[in-house]
Amino acid sequence: MILKHSKQRDAIKSFLMTRKDHPTADVVYTNVREEFPNISLGTVYRNLTLLSEIGEISRIRVGDGIDHFDADISLHYHFVCTHCGSVLDLNMESLSHINEIAGAGFDGKISGHVTYFYGTCPKCTSQELLS
């Protein structure tokens, strides 16, 4: 499968790069439609899937049943606010040591882990103080 250039795909990737809040496919669709009014949701999904398969973006699953996408493919962890649902980046060291912890008593091969944290985000925390 040889990739051909597509303006829609470029627009999707470009939009994603302007955002650091991990938009869903639907949010991508709504925004890219400003530039390409005829783009279809199917095209958005196809390209988000393709881009994540070739490693240009990453697909994030944080347990809300909706996939989020991130143009930042550097290794980092995410935080999900249980109040407002927002997904934030965490600036923290790698946790690769937990792979060894998990592998210690395990006969198979551990090649990685998926981790995200949850709690109250800074914005919601400050609003709690007021009430």
Add this chain to the structure above:
Amino acid sequence: MILKHSKQRDAIKSFLMTRKDHPTADVVYTNVREEFPNISLGTVYRNLTLLSEIGEISRIRVGDGIDHFDADISLHYHFVCTHCGSVLDLNMESLSHINEIAGAGFDGKISGHVTYFYGTCPKCTSQELLS
């Protein structure tokens, strides 16, 4: 909301307790139907949701888009085989220290984390050696 006893709910919980492989709702449905041929998928879902809300079972999400259920509610981690898709328990220490690592440079409140590991399970690992 006061709970009333139900034979279907008992059967669902009992079935789940006999299994350590984290069945999906559909697997629960198929199996409980042997005892209750008229039980509906809706009832299975309603009870799995209810039981997990009252903390009698836990709902596991491991990124395959299908919910798995576990009657073992003790704190433990899961492993997902990227070859055969099976979900296994890991016998390992708690990773609660990673909450502090994550919270160090973060202004909100971290109340917990979700972690699962992936790789090749013991069964698939031994099959690899043969090929």
Add this chain to the structure above:
DNA sequence: TTCCTTGCAAATCGTTTGCATAATG
């Protein structure tokens, strides 16, 4: 001209829900 990509709509799949009826306390 080859064949990848698109737009559109229909289909899929896991899960939830409305409703009338049955079972529980």
Add this chain to the structure above:
DNA sequence: CATTATGCAAACGATTTGCAAGGAA
């Protein structure tokens, strides 16, 4: 009797897919 639980089927929401037409190499 009051209320929760059930079975059934329809509805749902996110995502995928078939197909004919369009666009890139």
